[in-house]
Amino acid sequence: MFRKRSTKGEVQTEYSCSIRFLDDSEPIQLNFKKDTLGQWLFDRVCEKLSLVEKDYFGLRYVDAEKQRHWLDPLKTVYKQLKGVNPMVLCFRVKFYPEDPMKLHEEITRYYLYLQLRRDLHHGRLLCSPQDAVHLASYIVQSEVGDYDPQDHPPGYITAFKMLPKQNAKMEEQIQELHKTLKGQVPAEAESNFLKKAAVLDTYGVDPHQVKDQRGDQLYLGVTHQGIMTFRGSRRTQLHKWNQIRRIAYEAKMFIVHVNVAERKKEKQQPHGYKCLTVGACKYLWRCAVEQQLFFTLASSCNAPKLKSGGTLFSRGSKFRFSGRCQVEALSASENIKRSEPKFPRTNSLPNFSRNKHASESKSSTLNTSIMSEPVPEDRRRYNVYLAPSRRAQGMAEETPNQSFEITPTEAAVDVPGNAFGAQTSSLIVPESPVLKAPLAAEEKFDMQKVQAVSASAPGQKTPVNGSVPVDPSFLETSTDSMPSYQPNMTMDDDEEDDKTPKPSLDEQIKQLEQQYEKITSDQNHITPGGKVGASPKAAPASTGTSKSPPKSSMCATCCKVLTYSILFAVLLMAVTVVVLFYTKLDHPLLDEGRKQLQFLEPVKHYIDDSVEAIASKFK
Numbered sequence: 001m002f003r004k005r006s007t008k009g010e011v012q013t014e015y016s017c018s019i020r021f022l023d024d025s026e027p028i029q030l031n032f033k034k035d036t037l038g039q040w041l042f043d044r045v046c047e048k049l050s051l052v053e054k055d056y057f058g059l060r061y062v063d064a065e066k067q068r069h070w071l072d073p074l075k076t077v078y079k080q081l082k083g084v085n086p087m088v089l090c091f092r093v094k095f096y097p098e099d100p101m102k103l104h105e106e107i108t109r110y111y112l113y114l115q116l117r118r119d120l121h122h123g124r125l126l127c128s129p130q131d132a133v134h135l136a137s138y139i140v141q142s143e144v145g146d147y148d149p150q151d152h153p154p155g156y157i158t159a160f161k162m163l164p165k166q167n168a169k170m171e172e173q174i175q176e177l178h179k180t181l182k183g184q185v186p187a188e189a190e191s192n193f194l195k196k197a198a199v200l201d202t203y204g205v206d207p208h209q210v211k212d213q214r215g216d217q218l219y220l221g222v223t224h225q226g227i228m229t230f231r232g233s234r235r236t237q238l239h240k241w242n243q244i245r246r247i248a249y250e251a252k253m254f255i256v257h258v259n260v261a262e263r264k265k266e267k268q269q270p271h272g273y274k275c276l277t278v279g280a281c282k283y284l285w286r287c288a289v290e291q292q293l294f295f296t297l298a299s300s301c302n303a304p305k306l307k308s309g310g311t312l313f314s315r316g317s318k319f320r321f322s323g324r325c326q327v328e329a330l331s332a333s334e335n336i337k338r339s340e341p342k343f344p345r346t347n348s349l350p351n352f353s354r355n356k357h358a359s360e361s362k363s364s365t366l367n368t369s370i371m372s373e374p375v376p377e378d379r380r381r382y383n384v385y386l387a388p389s390r391r392a393q394g395m396a397e398e399t400p401n402q403s404f405e406i407t408p409t410e411a412a413v414d415v416p417g418n419a420f421g422a423q424t425s426s427l428i429v430p431e432s433p434v435l436k437a438p439l440a441a442e443e444k445f446d447m448q449k450v451q452a453v454s455a456s457a458p459g460q461k462t463p464v465n466g467s468v469p470v471d472p473s474f475l476e477t478s479t480d481s482m483p484s485y486q487p488n489m490t491m492d493d494d495e496e497d498d499k500t501p502k503p504s505l506d507e508q509i510k511q512l513e514q515q516y517e518k519i520t521s522d523q524n525h526i527t528p529g530g531k532v533g534a535s536p537k538a539a540p541a542s543t544g545t546s547k548s549p550p551k552s553s554m555c556a557t558c559c560k561v562l563t564y565s566i567l568f569a570v571l572l573m574a575v576t577v578v579v580l581f582y583t584k585l586d587h588p589l590l591d592e593g594r595k596q597l598q599f600l601e602p603v604k605h606y607i608d609d610s611v612e613a614i615a616s617k618f619k
Contacts, residue, residue, distance in 0.1 A: 039073035058094035096204030
């Protein structure tokens with residue numbers, strides 16, 4: 001009723017967004033209209049990548065409140081990206097398959113390998129130092145090929161930044177393992193990487209920061225196994241999908257109802273976890289229910305419509321599963337008849353040339369796709385960082401100055417790294433006023449404190465990936481102990497290369513309105529000399545209008561809900577008065593209501609007399 005109808009010109013207006021990829025290649029620009037659905041945009045990206053098994057991937061973005069989201073294929077792109085600046089979406093793995101080797105095509109496994117390599121670099125793929133060394137050796141084998149003493153002098157591993165706390169001892173072990181992988185082509189090394197990573201506890205974990213009853217920080221992950229929590233260097237809880245009966249959220253509280261065996265009887269026990277913000281809790285709920293449906297449904301036709309988070313003044317959140325489930329995706333993969341597509345493998349270190357493998361002479365589909373394409377200079381920094389020792393050897397002539405650096409927090413999405421700021425375990429979240437589930441039980445061991453990294457000095461160069469320079473001794477860690485789970489909660493890509501970010505949808509519309517107003521004012525205002533121009537007094541007003549911030553959608557929603565609530569209450573009271581005093585309905589509840597409201601009889605008589613007086617005047 002109050003919705004503004006869009007004209008034909010508004011529907012035909014085209015908007016532009018950037019798409020970033022897993023290999024940090026050059027982003028592409030895609031245009032969309034106001035009525036374009038998210039599924040259309042995702043299909044165009046998959047066509048660009050020659051990807052058929054696309055059920056495991058998605059596009060992710062960050063809204064104006066710095067909260068990440070997956071692009072909903074059933075909603076319009078305009079509605080989801082409204083207010084997002086810059087309009088950047090990142091192609092990422094959304095569902096990590098239980099067995100990566102069941103993926104039919106090599107190109108699908110390659111994109112999964114790129115995602116896991118990013119997870120390993122940012123600390124999301126937690127593993128023991130021994131497993132980390134093995135994974136890193138497979139990366140080196142895929143990048144540079146067989147080990148050759150002439151091409152690979154001592155210390156060549158230092159040029160690769162693959163682990164969050166990489167040190168000299170680990171680099172020596174990686175070099176020794178690299179020597180043993182002779183003969184493995186890139187596809188074979190990547191397959192071994194996937195097999196090794198798939199058995200780790202943190203495989204497929206997109207960490208969410210939550211807190212327990214004591215206020216200690218935990219990391220909650222949702223995978224093909226279920227919902228799990230991490231504290232320190234160990235996984236503390238695992239709620240499998242067959243044990244979970246219901247997932248809900250209320251304000252900042254994320255609630256999981258789990259079946260627990262008690263005296264030979266099953267009883268539902270709620271587990272509550274407090275998120276940092278309401279938006280983060282809603283995002284966690286959507287991720288959890290979507291992962292559960294994808295991995296547990298036998299057919300997407302049986303997907304239920306879910307709702308949670310509703311209160312007296314809020315409708316809550318609704319979720320409708322779209323696409324195919326894992327069973328249907330695997331069945332569709334078996335029916336793929338096309339030949340293996342050829343695709344380039346980007347080389348993150350152009351200084352190293354890929355050596356010829358001993359088995360490349362054999363005719364195999366593994367070798368048809370072995371191509372090397374160096375990453376452009378302005379995009380290399382997202383994958384590797386050259387150490388000072390490497391630059392001293394003369395390798396820095398073709399590479400920008402960079403140093404070993406890590407970031408204190410992580411959030412696997414592509415916006416400027418300093419958008420969130422440093423987050424530490426000292427962050428205190430106020431208690432929620434309404435709780436219907438107990439918080440997670442306290443652990444017997446203390447939380448390992450997260451080391452906070454101070455910001456860089458004003459004179460230092462702004463680092464990449466939202467990280468800050470730290471003391472090299474901070475990177476030194478023992479390879480004999482399991483590291484604590486401290487994933488990088490900042491963004492895994494920065495926006496520093498976008499010196500002129502594209503305006504958001506709101507800003508584009510506002511600019512068009514300002515241009516129209518300026519043209520109108522120029523035509524109406526004529527100077528004494530007969531020239532057409534804008535009034536000098538109008539210029540400051542125009543400048544101020546361009547800088548005024550947009551109205552908050554939250555305030556508009558609250559006003560709308562309050563207005564509807566008042567109207568509903570008044571209507572309900574009017575109906576109640578009419579039924580009680582002006583009808584002859586006989587019911588015990590109505591009789592009791594009339595007795596309780598006898599004190600309103602004078603008001604009823606006054607209203608009747610007023611109505612009769614007004615009616616008599618018209619007669």
